[in-house]
Amino acid sequence: MERSLQVLGERWSFLVLREIFAGRHRFAEMQASLGIASNLLSARLKSLVAADVLCTRTYQEPGSRPRQSYHLTDSGRELRVVLLALQQWGDRHRARPSGPSVLRRTRGDGRCVHVGFVDDDGRAVSQNELLMVPNLSSVTSGCLHERPGVEASD
DSSP states (O other), X not given: OHHHHHHHOSHHHHHHHHHHHTTOOBHHHHHHHHTOOHHHHHXXXXXXXXXXXXXXXXXXXXXXXXXXXXXXXXXXXXXXXXHHHHHHHHHHHSOOTTOOSSOOBOTTTOOBOOOOEEOXXXXXXXXXXXXXXXXXXSSXXXXXXXXXXXXXXX
């Protein structure tokens, strides 16, 4: 968790990611939406690029100088579940009087979606059933996705 917070442990990092997930990839779009000072936004974007959460792409509007847009890497896309878990917690425990600003629904039929724990077979696991086990060695006999360099097969 500590290494994750070194990258994401600043409020603006999550808000910048929220903007990119919402389709705002350009500096000016993010700055206008967030109301953030340009030096803070620049620093957050730089740190997220350095951590390989975001990558840059060059674009150029006619008559303007080339600029960078910001896009999620694979590791950045994996943070969607973290952002949605934070949103779900906030909706439940810090709710706005007007309700959630965004609803989580399935694309096909609009069913409600909840962030939670699932086992390797895709079955939901309640928090009461969750056990956090210390990893006493660098090579674990646990879940495949917890071992660096080991890919799960279908």
